[in-house]
Structures are given as structure tokens and as C-alpha cells.
Amino acid sequence: MRHGTIRTGFAVVAALWCAALGQAQSPQRATSAQRTEGRDGSFRLVETSVDQVHAAYKSGVLTAHRLVQAYLDRIDAYDKKGPTINCMITINPRALADADALDAAFKRSGTFVGSMHGIPIVVKDEIDTAGMPTTEGTLVFKDYRPTRDAFVVERLRKAGAIILGKTTLSEFAAGDTYGSLFGVTRNPYDLKRTVGGSSGGSGAALAANFSTLALGEETVASIRRPGAWNAIVSLRPTPGLVSRSGMWDGYPSPTAQMGPMARTVRDLAQLLDAMVGYDPEDPVTALGIGHAPDSYTRSLDANALRAARIGILRESIGGQSEPRSQDFRKVDVAFQKNVAELEAAGAIIIDPVVIPDLNALLAKRAPNPDIAEVAMRRYLARNPDSPFKSREDIAKSPDMAKSVPPSKAKAWEGPRPATDLSKWGEYLQAREQLLINISKVMADNKLDAIVHKSVEHQPTLIEDGINPPYVSGKGVPTLNTFLVYAASLTVPSGFTSDDLPVGITFFGLPYSEPRLIKLAYSYEQATHHRIPPKTTPPLNISTTSSNR
Numbered sequence: 431m432r433h434g435t436i437r438t439g440f441a442v443v444a445a446l447w448c449a450a451l452g453q454a455q456s457p458q459r460a461t462s463a464q465r466t467e468g469r470d471g472s473f474r475l476v477e478t479s480v481d482q483v484h485a486a487y488k489s490g491v492l493t494a495h496r497l498v499q500a501y502l503d504r505i506d507a508y509d510k511k512g513p514t515i516n517c518m519i520t521i522n523p524r525a526l527a528d529a530d531a532l533d534a535a536f537k538r539s540g541t542f543v544g545s546m547h548g549i550p551i552v553v554k555d556e557i558d559t560a561g562m563p564t565t566e567g568t569l570v571f572k573d574y575r576p577t578r579d580a581f582v583v584e585r586l587r588k589a590g591a592i593i594l595g596k597t598t599l600s601e602f603a604a605g606d607t608y609g610s611l612f613g614v615t616r617n618p619y620d621l622k623r624t625v626g627g628s629s630g631g632s633g634a635a636l637a638a639n640f641s642t643l644a645l646g647e648e649t650v651a652s653i654r655r656p657g658a659w660n661a662i663v664s665l666r667p668t669p670g671l672v673s674r675s676g677m678w679d680g681y682p683s684p685t686a687q688m689g690p691m692a693r694t695v696r697d698l699a700q701l702l703d704a705m706v707g708y709d710p711e712d713p714v715t716a717l718g719i720g721h722a723p724d725s726y727t728r729s730l731d732a733n734a735l736r737a738a739r740i741g742i743l744r745e746s747i748g749g750q751s752e753p754r755s756q757d758f759r760k761v762d763v764a765f766q767k768n769v770a771e772l773e774a775a776g777a778i779i780i781d782p783v784v785i786p787d788l789n790a791l792l793a794k795r796a797p798n799p800d801i802a803e804v805a806m807r808r809y810l811a812r813n814p815d816s817p818f819k820s821r822e823d824i825a826k827s828p829d830m831a832k833s834v835p836p837s838k839a840k841a842w843e844g845p846r847p848a849t850d851l852s853k854w855g856e857y858l859q860a861r862e863q864l865l866i867n868i869s870k871v872m873a874d875n876k877l878d879a880i881v882h883k884s885v886e887h888q889p890t891l892i893e894d895g896i897n898p899p900y901v902s903g904k905g906v907p908t909l910n911t912f913l914v915y916a917a918s919l920t921v922p923s924g925f926t927s928d929d930l931p932v933g934i935t936f937f938g939l940p941y942s943e944p945r946l947i948k949l950a951y952s953y954e955q956a957t958h959h960r961i962p963p964k965t966t967p968p969l970n971i972s973t974t975s976s977n978r
Contacts, residue, residue: 475500476639476968477693477960480549480700483642487536487548494529494536494548498592501550502526503969505595505640513965517607517615517625517634519555520562521595528592544589546704551586552641554632555596556603556678557688558812559583562593566678567609567628568601568838569829576813580676581709582645582688589704594641597631601838603647603678606895606902607631607656610832614892617659618963619931623889624902626655632691633660638966643701644691649679651885651906653689657920658884658933661960663698663950664691665919666910668940670718671702673709676812681712683805684798685911693960695921695951699726702943721941729944734952736776741783741877742769743937747792748886748905757887758905760926765883768923768934772881775956780875786867794860795912796853799846821846835900865913869939879942879949882907884920884933907935915940921950922959 473486475497486492502521509518522528532548542548555565558576565571578584583593598607598615607615607630615630617623618638625634629646633656636644646653648666657664666689674680677688690705692698706722708715723729746753773779803821810816818824825842833839872880887905894901910918916939923934934953936946954960 474968475504477962478642479694480546480642480697483549484542484547487542494532494592495526497548498525498529498550498594501594501640504638504966507969508638508966509640513616513618513621515616515618515634515638515966516613517598517631517638518552518640519565519567519596519598519612519631522559522562522593524561525550525592525594532590532592542590544704545700546586547590548592549590549643550592550594550641551643551645551701552594552597552632552635553583553645554599554603554629554647556599556647557583557645558676559593559596562596564678565596565611566602567599567607567611569610569832570824570827572611572829574813574817575815576676577815578676578812581673581707581711582705583676585707586704591643591704597629597635597644599631600628601833603628603649603652604838605835606890607634608834608892608896610829610834614896616892617889618965619661619929620889621965622891622893623930624659624892624895626659626885626889627902628652629664629691630656630660633657633662633664636660636662636691636693637963639962643697645688646691647677647679647686647688648911649683649686650908650911651903653691654884654918654920654933654935655906657691658922659889659931661922661931661933662691662693663695663919663921663954665689665698665702665943665946666917667702667706667943668718668721668915668917670714670716670915671706671722671941671943672718673707673712673715675709675711676809678809679802679805680809681714681805682801682808684801684914686805695947695954696727696730698919699730699947699951702726718941723944726944726947729948730951731948732952732955733776734948735772735956738777738878738949738952739876740772740777740779740949741872741875741880742779742781743785743880743882744782745784745788746886747789747882747907747909749908750904751886752904753886755887760888760928761883761886761905761932764924764926764932765934769881771923771957772953775952780877783871783875783877783880785864785871788864788867791860791864791867792909792912794853794857795908796850796857798849798854800849803846834896837900861913865915868913872939878945880937882909882935882937884923884935888926888928888930888932910937917942917946919943919946919950921954923953923957924959925961
């Protein structure tokens with residue numbers, strides 16, 4: 431493994447893709463015979479949690495150095511070898527040194543430096559981490575090195591987190607997880623299929639147990655789709671809770687939002703606690719003041735679904751969905767079981783809930799290139815060493831022509847598109863009306879949350895995503911990002927008949943994260959749908975092999 435380097439070459443990866451693919455891999459539970467990887471005393475790495483790691487530190491059976499090394503061993507074995515998941519772009523060259531420093535601090539004081547002490551985290555590679563490049567998944571940015579951490583990364587480091595590395599994403603964080611810099615990222619549950627995008631690398635890393643936690647970002651559906659397709663928990667929080675400074679497509683972009691990703695709801699709540707905070711560099715976070723509890727973990731209640739009123743959204747709202755297709759129906763069969771599970775857990779089900787003019791209003795979505803331009807310039811200006819100052823600088827890169835798919839390069843050609851203020855105004859009006867319509871439906875039915883399919887189709891085949899007509903976004907709901915101020919939490923909800931992961935989304939009004947976390951945790955504890963993939967089983971190693 432080459433620490434601190436970027437793994438490149440779409441052409442090479444694509445050429446080897448067919449040879450590297452295996453058959454679809456059914457999920458499996460770890461058996462006692464497999465519980466050897468990362469075992470130090472009573473500690474087992476695969477599917478470990480923040481609490482389990484901290485308990486192992488306190489009992490002396492684990493050190494941060496050993497934990498980081500165990501994750502690095504898994505990345506070495508499975509990311510560019512074996513199943514070649516290919517979800518890591520850069521490994522932090524200081525990860526082990528950072529772990530050593532935390533171990534020394536704990537040895538001296540007997541206390542943790544913060545809530546994330548010694549917890550390895552991988553970061554979507556559009557979020558700045560000083561000491562490593564931020565590549566945006568494209569050859570254009572292969573040498574872009576920020577001088578400062580993103581606000582959230584700085585908070586996590588102060589809380590004791592170890593930044594393990596940077597994960598793959600779609601080029602410029604838009605679309606599925608294919609890029610000229612790295613090639614394709616494969617779904618650990620079926621190597622022929624995509625992980626979803628654009629936070630697909632973070633989703634795959636968690637699914638394959640390459641890290642304890644992960645950071646993602648969502649502009650359209652970039653956190654929730656990888657969450658569902660990798661059997662992990664993911665949250666796109668209400669804007670105002672989490673800063674976007676030091677993130678591509680940050681302020682004043684209205685929809686882009688950084689969010690936590692984890693294997694369990696409890697881990698997600700703990701990560702969110704460490705992320706939330708006011709940042710003067712992102713003025714939107716002023717709106718979040720007073721909306722965050724002392725700790726989101728206080729919302730964890732295994733019995734929360736009892737008597738909770740849950741509205742079931744049946745209407746298809748996924749982009750390019752094909753309700754009559756067999757693929758759609760396989761997800762629908764799983765969703766039927768999920769609704770029954772909610773009811774079995776004690777929820778009062780209102781099925782269906784009908785939101786007036788839902789799809790007609792969603793069709794009013796419109797872009798604002800002027801705002802996007804300001805956001806990009808603000809992001810680049812944060813780095814005094816940036817070789818790019820403007821859109822024009824980026825467009826001139828000779829590597830732009832290698833973008834995947836080719837339409838990415840064409841989008842940068844010529845002058846910036848003008849904002850259609852008429853359509854933008856129609857969108858703002860539709861956004862307000864839809865929020866009113868949803869709020870009224872929830873009030874009339876006294877709903878605690880609305881539940882819908884996280885994605886209405888199974889993960890698409892990689893060959894369909896990297897070849898014309900470049901199918902990748904089929905069946906993805908974008909309700910929450912259309913509204914901007916809303917909360918959506920995706921939790922694993924089982925597998926289709928093809929052994930592919932599915933998820934359900936708990937949707938709520940602005941700053942309803944505590945309630946959504948409470949409900950999602952109750953569902954998770956009632957069902958325990960999360961199962962690791964067969965393609966990345968435990969390694970036959972032990973952390974005791976290290977003397978450190």
C-alpha cells in the first residue's frame with residue numbers, strides 16, 4: 431500500500447474491470463470461526479462501533495495504533511486487491527502517527543481527549559483535510575492541496591478522531607461513483623453493481639469495514655442512495671446544523687449539505703454530535719443555533735415506535751423510476767415487509783399518505799448557476815495556494831476531457847450558463863408550497879414522520895453507468911433536497927430477492943433529527959437488518975501481532 435498517494439487511472443481500472451468481477455455476493459453473518467480479524471483480547475474489528483472501540487481502549491485490550499493498522503490491513507487486502515472495491519483515493523500518511531499521539535495522551539492522563547478519541551473516520555474527497563489532496567474524484571484536481579481543514583474536520587480532530595483517508599466520489603461530486611482519477615467503485619454486495627453516488631466511496635468503506643465512521647455530502651441524493659445500497663445508516667441533516675466551509679459546493683449553495691454515515695444509528699448520532707456547531711464562515715449555521723440537543727444519543731429509544739404515527743408515502747417520487755419494471759417490484763416487495771415491520775414494532779400506520787401535487791411541484795426544480803459560481807469561488811479562495819481561482823481556470827485543464835461520463839467535460843465548455851430567474855422563481859414558489867402541503871398532511875394526520883423507499887430501484891450495473899446512455903440515477907427520491915430545509919435519515923431495511931441491500935427513509939420537517947433518530951433506532955433494534963457483505967470477510971490476523 432502506498433500511504434499518502436493518490437490511486438489513479440480510469441482507463442486501467444476499466445480495462446481490468448470485467449476480469450476482476452465476481453458473482454453477486456449474498457450477505458452473511460460472521461461466524462465464530464471468522465472472528466479472528468482485529469481480535470485483541472475480546473475485541474473484534476468487523477462491525478465494531480464507537481462504544482466498542484472506546485470500551486476496548488479503556489480495558490487495555492486495544493490501542494488506536496492497532497485499530498488503525500487493522501483497518502489499513504483490510505484496505506490493503508480488499509480495496510485494490512481481491513474484490514477490488516476501489517473506494518479509497520488517498521490514505522492519510524499520518525494516520526498511525528496520529529494514533530500514536532492519542533495513545534500517548536491516553537496513557538498519560540487516563541482520559542480521552544474527546545468524544546471521538548481514536549475513532550478512524552474516512553472523508554468524502556470533496557471535503558478538505560490538511561495534509562492530503564482534495565481531488566473531487568477527477569484528474570483535474572489530482573494535485574489540489576488545501577492548507578486548512580474543513581470546519582467539521584477540524585472539530586472532529588479536536589474531538590480525537592483519526593482521519594484515515596479520503597474516499598471516492600463522482601467527478602465534482604455530481605452523479606455516480608465513477609471518475610477519471612480512480613475508475614469505478616464496486617458494491618461490496620455485488621461487484622457488478624455501483625455503490626451509488628456521489629458519496630459512494632464513503633458508503634462502500636463502511637459496508638466493507640474499512641473504517642468506523644464516514645463523512646458524506648448530499649446535494650441531490652448523494653448520502654441517502656449510498657446509504658441504502660450499502661446497507662448503512664446515513665443522514666442528510668437540516669441545513670444550519672452542520673457547516674459546509676471547506677467543502678466543494680458549500681455556502682451559499684442552498685442544497686449541498688455534509689452529513690454523517692455509520693453502520694448503526696447510535697454511531698451516527700455520536701458522529702453528528704461532534705459535527706454540529708456554529709461556524710461564522712458558513713452563515714447558514716446561524717439558523718441552527720438552538721435546534722440541536724445536548725446530545726442526539728439521548729433520543730435513542732428502542733421502544734420509540736410504539737404508538738408512533740408513521741405515514742407511508744406510496745407514490746413513486748424517484749427520478750426515472752419504472753414502476754412496472756421487475757426491478758422496481760423487487761424493491762416494492764421489500765418495502766411491503768418494512769411497513770409490516772414498523773407496524774409489528776407498535777407503530778400506528780397511516781397508509782398511504784397523499785401529499786397534494788407532490789410530483790407536479792417536484793418537477794419545478796431549477797438550478798441557479800450564479801449561486802453555484804459564488805460557492806465555487808468561495809471554496810477556492812479558502813486555499814491561498816489554489817492553482818484555480820475561477821470556473822474558467824478549471825475548464826482550461828487538459829485533464830477535463832478525460833471526465834467520466836463525457837458530459838461532465840461538456841458542462842464546463844463555454845461560458846457559464848445564465849440563471850433563468852423565471853424558472854428559479856417558480857421553483858422557490860413550488861418549494862414553499864410543497865413544504866406547506868407536507869406540513870399540513872403531517873399536522874392533519876398527527877404524524878411523527880413520513881417513511882418512503884430510500885431508492886425505488888436496486889443498484890444499477892456498472893456497465894450501464896460507464897457506457898452510453900450512462901444510466902445511474904434511476905429511482906432516487908430527491909424530496910428533502912428539493913425542500914432544502916428538511917431532514918432525511920436512511921436505515922438498512924433488508925435485502926431484495928437478488929440479495930441486494932435496500933433502505934427506508936424516515937423523513938421529517940426542519941430540525942426534526944432527534945425524532946427521526948429515535949424512530950430509526952427503534953426500527954433498527956427491532957429488525958437488525960445490517961449484515962456485512964461476503965466479499966470482504968474478516969482477515970485471519972490479530973491486532974496482537976503488533977507490539978505497539
